[in-house]
Amino acid sequence: MRKIEHRTWICLLIAGLLAAGLLVFIVLFFKDGGQWASASFNRHLYSSSGSLLSGRLLDREGNVLSQVEDGARVISGSAEQRTAMLHVTGDLQGKIATGALTVFADRLTGYNPVLGAAAIQAGGGDVTLSIDSDCQLAAWRALNGRKGAAALYNYETGEILCMVSAPSYDPLNVPDNLERDPAYEGAYINRVLRASFTPGSIMKTVTLHAAMEELPDLFDRTWTCTGSTQIGGELVTCTAAHGTQSIGQAFSNSCNCVFGQLAVELGADTLGRYVEQSGLTSSYSVDGISTTPSSIPLEGLSEGQLAWAGIGQAQDLVNPLSMMVYMGAIANGGRAAVPSLIGRDGASLIPGSWSVRRTGTLIDAGTAETLAQLMSDNVTYNYGSSRFGDLDVCAKSGTAEVGGGQNPHAWFAGFVRDEAHPYSFIVLVENGGGGSAAAGDVAAAMLAAAA
Ligand SMILES: [Zn+2]
Incomplete structure (x- = not known):
C-alpha cells in the first residue's frame, strides 16, 4: 500500500513537471515563435x-x-x-x-x-x-553630406515619418574604405535611436520647464545680461550683451547668463527631477528596438558646472529621439505617443486593432501650453516663421560647443501646433555651426515634405 502511494506521488510529480514545461513552451511559442522561425539556423x-x-x-x-x-x-x-x-x-x-x-x-x-x-x-x-520616403529623401538632401540626424513623428499616433542618420552609404554599393575613412565614421549607427550628443541650448527647454513650475515669480522678473557673468568658479558668457529681458525674451535670446543662474537657483536635485520627468534619460522601445537614453549627470557638480549643465553643456549628452518625444509631449498636453516604425495596418494580426502606446506625463499640461507659446514666440521673433510656410511651428534652437577647435553642433527641436499636422521633430547637424540657421533649414525641408 505504501509502495503504491509512493508511486502515485512520483506520477503526480512527473505530470506536474510536464504541465509546467508545456506552459512555458506555449508562452515562449507565442512570444518568441517568430524569432525562432526567422533565426539564421533556418537556412532555407x-x-x-x-x-x-x-x-x-x-x-x-x-x-x-x-x-x-x-x-x-x-x-x-x-x-x-x-x-x-x-x-x-x-x-x-x-x-x-x-x-x-x-x-x-x-x-x-x-x-x-x-x-x-x-x-x-x-x-x-x-x-x-510608417516611413514617408519623400520626407526621408528631403531630410537627407537638406543634410547635404553633413553628419547628423533628422527625425519627425506623429505625436498622436507614434508613427515615425522620417528617420535619417548620416553618414550613410548605398547598401548595394558598399564603399571599400567604409571602415577606414573618417567621413564614414559611425555609419553603421542610427544616430536617431542609438547615439547621444552635447545638446547646447535645446536643453534650456527643460531648465525653463523646471523654472516655470518651481519659481512662482518667474514671469514677473527681469534680468540684465551684460554679455557674461561669474557663477561659482565659472565665467558664463553669451554671444552678445542681451540687456534687460523677461523670461520669454531670455529664452528667445538663448541667454546663457539667465539660464545658468536659473539652473543654480533650482539646484541639482530639483533640476534632476525635471530631467527625469521629461523622459530624456529614459530608453524607449521602438517596436522592440531599445533607444539610447540621454545622460545628464548633475549630482556633485560645482555651481559653475551646474550652470553650464542647465545651458546644455558640461557633461550633458542628449539622444535625438528622446528630445523628439519630449517635444511631442509639450505639443500634446504633456503625454506623447511612443514612436513606432510599423505602419498602422502592419502592427497587428487583426486589421484595425492598432493601438497607441503613450508615454507617462512628461510635463504638466498647463506648463506645456505656456511653454509652447514661448517656443512659438522664438520662431516668430527670432528664427523666422516664413521659412515654415503656413505651419505654426514652435521650436528651440541649439548651438552646442564641442571643443577641440571644431564648429559647434547645430540643433533644432520643436513641433507643429496644428491638429492637421501633429508632428514633432529633431534635427542635429554635427559641427554645423549656428542652430537656427543650419538645423532650422533641415527642419523646414523635412516639414515641407511631411505636411
Ligand atoms: Zn545673455
Missing part, C-alpha cells in the same frame, strides 16, 4: 550571403523598399534613395543592427502563431513601415 530562409529570402518591406505609401527577386533579396530605389533610407531599411550584411530587415525579420517571414510555417512557405509577409 536565407541566401548564401545571409539575407532573408522572404517578405516585402514597404513604406507608408506602399512603395517597395526591399523584396526578393529571382531568389535574391534586393533593396529598391535609386542609389540616393537607398542611401537616404539605409538606417531604416538596413543592409544585406546585417551591419545596420537596427535596420528593419534585421529587427523585423520575424514579421517578414510572414510567420504567425496560428499558420506557423505555412505562411513562411507562401513567400513571407509584407511589412509596411
Whole structure:
C-alpha cells in the first residue's frame, strides 16, 4: 500500500513537471515563435550571403523598399534613395543592427502563431513601415553630406515619418574604405535611436520647464545680461550683451547668463527631477528596438558646472529621439505617443486593432501650453516663421560647443501646433555651426515634405 502511494506521488510529480514545461513552451511559442522561425539556423530562409529570402518591406505609401527577386533579396530605389533610407531599411550584411530587415525579420517571414510555417512557405509577409520616403529623401538632401540626424513623428499616433542618420552609404554599393575613412565614421549607427550628443541650448527647454513650475515669480522678473557673468568658479558668457529681458525674451535670446543662474537657483536635485520627468534619460522601445537614453549627470557638480549643465553643456549628452518625444509631449498636453516604425495596418494580426502606446506625463499640461507659446514666440521673433510656410511651428534652437577647435553642433527641436499636422521633430547637424540657421533649414525641408 505504501509502495503504491509512493508511486502515485512520483506520477503526480512527473505530470506536474510536464504541465509546467508545456506552459512555458506555449508562452515562449507565442512570444518568441517568430524569432525562432526567422533565426539564421533556418537556412532555407536565407541566401548564401545571409539575407532573408522572404517578405516585402514597404513604406507608408506602399512603395517597395526591399523584396526578393529571382531568389535574391534586393533593396529598391535609386542609389540616393537607398542611401537616404539605409538606417531604416538596413543592409544585406546585417551591419545596420537596427535596420528593419534585421529587427523585423520575424514579421517578414510572414510567420504567425496560428499558420506557423505555412505562411513562411507562401513567400513571407509584407511589412509596411510608417516611413514617408519623400520626407526621408528631403531630410537627407537638406543634410547635404553633413553628419547628423533628422527625425519627425506623429505625436498622436507614434508613427515615425522620417528617420535619417548620416553618414550613410548605398547598401548595394558598399564603399571599400567604409571602415577606414573618417567621413564614414559611425555609419553603421542610427544616430536617431542609438547615439547621444552635447545638446547646447535645446536643453534650456527643460531648465525653463523646471523654472516655470518651481519659481512662482518667474514671469514677473527681469534680468540684465551684460554679455557674461561669474557663477561659482565659472565665467558664463553669451554671444552678445542681451540687456534687460523677461523670461520669454531670455529664452528667445538663448541667454546663457539667465539660464545658468536659473539652473543654480533650482539646484541639482530639483533640476534632476525635471530631467527625469521629461523622459530624456529614459530608453524607449521602438517596436522592440531599445533607444539610447540621454545622460545628464548633475549630482556633485560645482555651481559653475551646474550652470553650464542647465545651458546644455558640461557633461550633458542628449539622444535625438528622446528630445523628439519630449517635444511631442509639450505639443500634446504633456503625454506623447511612443514612436513606432510599423505602419498602422502592419502592427497587428487583426486589421484595425492598432493601438497607441503613450508615454507617462512628461510635463504638466498647463506648463506645456505656456511653454509652447514661448517656443512659438522664438520662431516668430527670432528664427523666422516664413521659412515654415503656413505651419505654426514652435521650436528651440541649439548651438552646442564641442571643443577641440571644431564648429559647434547645430540643433533644432520643436513641433507643429496644428491638429492637421501633429508632428514633432529633431534635427542635429554635427559641427554645423549656428542652430537656427543650419538645423532650422533641415527642419523646414523635412516639414515641407511631411505636411
Ligand atoms: Zn545673455
